[in-house]
Amino acid sequence: MLSAKRNTAIFFKVLLILGFVYFFWLMFSITLEYIPINPNVSFLMIKQTEVEQRPEYLYFFYTHVYTSILVLLSGFLAIIRKDFGLKNLHRNMGKVYIFLILLLAAPSGIYMGFFANGGLFSKISFVILGFSWWFSTFKAYQLARQKKFKEHKQWMWRSFAFTLSAITLRMWKVIIVYLFQPNPMDVYQIIAWLGWIPNILLIEYLITKKQI
Template sequence: MTIALKTGLILCFGYFFWLMLKLTLEYVPAQSDVAFLMIKQTEVETRPEYLSFFYIHVYSSIFVLIAGFFAIIRMNFRTKKLHQYSGKIYVFGLLFLSAPTGIYMGLFANGGFFSKISFVLLGIFWWFSTFKAYQSVRGKNYTTHQQWMWRSFALTLSAITLRLWKWIIVYFFQLNPMDVYQIVAWLGWIPNILLVELLIRKKIL
């Protein structure tokens, strides 16, 4: 990967990360009736654990997103320590915080059964690919580790691509909000993982 391409990726990611950070800051301080939670009051009121799981997911995911990026993008050898420390934050935060809470939240996703299935599968694959990345680096199989990390980070980026697809569909099509949610629930991560798998098979990643 050339320096120019890496620089472009960093700038692109930086822009979308800033947008995600702005969304996260809407939940600071933690409240039960702001932003997305306004349409999840049934869960908030009937399931005492929902709010805690939601905030664990929201707060941990922003750190997982930035840590994953620094673990994936290595400009030169001097960033090896950054790669290692970022990777540890990424793996711990994802395996123990973001993915488990994401799976739980998927059980109550908007859009009905098909949306719920998508988000639960996303959470399971997200956890599994990250665990495989961790397992392979522990076994010093660095090529396999890199491939699993790319798969994992492709799923991490679903937080961004889901919202991007939502904007595109809402802008160009007049659809019921729940129909949009069912569509982007799958579009948010399926193209990501297919693209990464193709790049791995082409030995580009």
Template sequence: MKKYLKLSFPFLMTLCFSYFFILMIQITWQYIPFRNDVAFLQIKQTEVSEIPFYLFFFYTHVYSAIFVLLAGFTQFNSGLLKNRPIIHRNIGKLYVFTILFFSAPSGLFIGIFANGGFYSKISFVTLSILWFYFTLKGFLAIKNKNIVLHNVFMYRSFALTFSAVTLRFWKVFLVYLFQPSPMDVYQIIAWLGWIPNLLIVEFYLYNQSKK
């Protein structure tokens, strides 16, 4: 039974991730070709028209996030790490480079103008800073041959990467059950999108350290 669960869990995780990844592609596809009046941007026309470079940072974040989501997920494939370490390293470098130079900085910029007021902005700015920090720490750790610390910070980094998915899940869940006002939705999901992810990872890392 344990052997069956051990074999089936990676498959179920891949299946689950694939489903949400396809949903993310569908969301991203709405912004192709470049337009400033579709989907989420329909309610951001003030920023689009009044904030210099808002669209540039927005599209940088949207397009880069889909790549780091996929790249990050592959990094936890033990078979890839064991049998194709060069591929693991190269994808990891792409993941780190994209987050540090594109995804996190652009997320920080658009987070300053997030919907939901002050508390939402604080959340998204904090998320971007931690995302950058965890990813950088993970990269520096492996450069110093510290594999344990590398794994710890990369788990934390991907927990925040995956907030792109969980944020949208919580939004659908809350609207379906409670029909809160749009402002309340943004204030809630701004924090629910990433804090539970990080808590789950910290719980996992804590248990791993006790083994």
């Protein structure tokens, strides 16, 4: 019985890693679209008003894009708590993750949230997401400094749930467009909330059940 449970746990862990690798590659491919810097490609094509009227917008945009892919990778390496034979890998990746979010990724994301597609409804969601991302990460950092590692781990999972919204938002977009083919702006309003709320609810459930 114990062997079966252990094998099941290993199976799901491997599945999780493979799933992350796949979606990380997709996100990395999206990031590559913005190298070299060009304000007339991909997502920026529908943000020309901001690009032309707000010189700072591109700085925040590229800061968010370039740091978020590193946040995704460092967060995953920190959250699985494995060093893979490299001394202090978990700890160092955690430091990179926290530093990038608190100083770069979350602040730039909050700024961009004020100009999100989909109107006020979407903007409110992305701004809340940005602040929640920053706060949960800061809380994880604070608890680590206080050596309250159980609580630190829980807040890191909360933070990573918000981090994963970059992936889940796009997953929901594909599903909704395929099933319902709604107006593009309606899609933004839906995925703005659907991209992160189920993530954090799942983590809260797992914490409540003492699975994290």
